[in-house]
Amino acid sequence: MAKQNSSVKSLAMPVVAALVFAVLLAGLNVGLGPIIEENQSSQAFGPLMEVMPEATGFELVEVELPETVVGVYKEVSGQGYAVRCAATSQYSEQPMEMTIGIDAEGKICGIKLDVYTESKDFGLEYPQTYVGQDSTLADVGVVSGVTYSSVAFKGAVEDAFAVLIENGLIAEGVKGEDQLLMELLPQLHSGLFLGTVGQYEEMEVSGSMVSAMKAANGSGFAYIMKEGDGSYLAVCNNFGVCKIYDIEGAEVTAEHSALADEAKAHAQSNATSYFDAAKSRFEAMLPGISGVTEVETVGVCNSIVEAVTFQYNGAVHYGFYSRSYGYANEPMDIFIAMDSNGAIAAQTAKELILHGEYFNAYTLDEPSYKAGFKGLTAETWSPDVAAISGATMTSDAMATATEDAFAAFQSIQNGGN
Amino acid sequence: MTEKTSILQKDPLLLLLLGACPALAATADVRAALGMGIMVLAVLLLSGIIAFALRGRLSQGAGFATCVIIVAGCASVMQMLLAAFLPAFYNQLGIYAAIVAVIALTGRFAGGVKEAESMGQAVKTALTIGLYLLVVMVIVAAVREVLGFASIAGVSLDFFESYKISAMGKAPGAYIALAMAAAVVAACGSKKEKEGK
């Protein structure tokens, strides 16, 4: 009994101490609780306040989030939303983190790059070009030199808008016709793009042209043109073929022949001829060829800048000159010769690895690489043939050139369509 | 002076051992070291005063358990005060702000202080131990932050950018830096002993 009593007594001491402190802490909480809560919310909401300085407070919105969106916060007085995103660009393992403030009308009111581990200048200027944009992001471009980062950044902003629109929190911005037409362009003329990033220069225009773009690799032109109330996209290759498309992406060349003629005229007067370069290269590649002439019935709009036909070993052959984009976004000069069945007879490039002296991470045995293409047709070839270990951009350029050459060959067989 | 608390004052290496958790965890950044040092000092003071005041009751049965509760209570109070008035330091500490409640240093001190001769002596010992640990932590933190992150108290030092040793900012660096500090303390201590002799 005595032992039990002393155990109970000894247990009492710590229990009493705990209770006393519990009461003390509860009392302290009355006074300090609000201060602590304010400190915690300003720490959590600090980045959010920076993009929406007039905000009175934020609350977390529970919605399903895509990969790039970390959190969606609603501003409590109805001023809009703040979205925190994290995006990884192709070259960096560390994600870049940003905070975007979108007002109640669906326009960006503030944007800040919080974490970015690459070039320092990117974070100060580029994000500010987004302020005032709505979900169409019509006037936003990408920055050369940090292309992959700006593409990733733009993607994250698009995802932020998508989350808000899908959950009915803001209204979707309406895209202008010009923007819709530009979005069609990568599919319609791949020669003007590397992936989704444009590789063209803008030209001065007049007449019914709103804008004109000249491909950096000489593979053709694209124009945004106006006729009546409508806007149209004209794409021209280097063979004098021009096609007109409306904002739905339907081909309407026949109905707008005047536009097609105007575009054709501009393209032809500004085009570069690659015939001489192609001729001398094919003559060097395949000794003994004769009768090199230009093929004009090529209806594809891709990286092919010149197509020729010639006699080789007593048979008709075709030669395609592609200027697809390689390392450092520079056009490569790739030459592919095919027989009349569309099987590759020979393939070469003026300089297989651009700026090879600057990096040596690739392994390449040139003769056997080139020989690997021989005899392949559109059905039997695969992009693995073009792969060069350690030189992804070159491999992609070679694969693109080969596929474009097959497409050009097919177009010739179809009479220029 | 009590045997237990005088040991802490006379054997600085023992002090570093008992305070190893905060000395390792909160020394990646000078601000964290300052915050943690202030926490530990305040908890030592508060719990020392309370434990000394209750010394009569703490000799029985679950006396040490009561000391631990007292330390935990004081640590909770300090957490609230830090969170309210020094939030920048508090945020640097993370869960380690709460861990002060159970580090060996505060427990040992609270358990031993009841044998001090007077409240004044208890306070003096708490201050000595707390300040000593604070100084060591700040020095270790400065070395770790400069070598590990090329910054000091969050201000970046461009000169050290190319000499960064990332391990210094992580666990191995913490052990190594504290080991060096402890070796210096030991060397100074033995030098004093030799001079004394």
Next chain:
Amino acid sequence: MNQSMFLVLLAGILADNYAIQNFLGVESLLGNGSGAKKALKLGGLTAAVMIPSAAIAWPLQNYVLNNAPYLQTLVFVAIILLVAAVVSKAAKRPFDEGFVLLTVNGAALGLCLTTAQMGFGEAMMTAIGAGVGFALAMAVFASLRERVEDDKVPAAFRGLPVSLLIAAMMSLVLFAF
């Protein structure tokens, strides 16, 4: 046990080891002067306190303490003390200062604090991993420490400094995980 739970368990033992990588309970590790076998026993006792404490702390945090976060540290320490008292009785050891300093340490409190924010399954896996990891760390550290003959160590590095350097090497190894 599915793969992600197994990884949580493994992380608690290795890559995220509480004593070595997170410095929680590191005083118990560094201050232990006994051999590997005894260290394993002591580590086991600590694990025996850590795991039930986490199991009790979890529902308390999620159903009660969410309304009074300022009581978290105090309540958790009280729970750990209670569990330590029970374990000391079960292990037939006196519930004295030494036992309390050994078992009521940063590892136990740190575990309760971190697992309180997780789902219950993940919390229990983390607790088991952390407990096992702590015991193993104590045993390995003691074994390594035994091998260092203090006479061969420079005077300034004897004792705590060389113990810290051993812990540094253990930490480097665990980084590989």
